[in-house]
Amino acid sequence: MAESEFQQGNNDDGKTRENFKKSTEELLEKMENLTVWATQIVYDCTAIRTNPALTTTMQHLEDAFLRCKEHMEKKRQEVLMESRGEGQKKE
Structure with a gap:
């Protein structure tokens, strides 16, 4: 009985790790998208300031x-x- 509880605990830890990994990957992807977006805004602002006709x-x-x-x-x-x-x- 103690053995099955131990296995279940390992299984829960595995699910928790998998959920954590998935959440971390999603957050990293969102951060990458925001970084690209922010970089594009800075680029646009720089281009507009250096070339007003733009x-x-x-x-x-x-x-x-x-x-x-x-x-x-x-x-x-x-x-x-x-x-x-x-x-x-x-x-």
């Missing part, structure tokens, strides 16, 4: 992206409407 360029790119995204959404809606219309004609 802010204007980035705003222009963002505006172009949003216009493109809006246009693509309109096209997607048109294609969906056309495909629904063709589906109804065949039925």
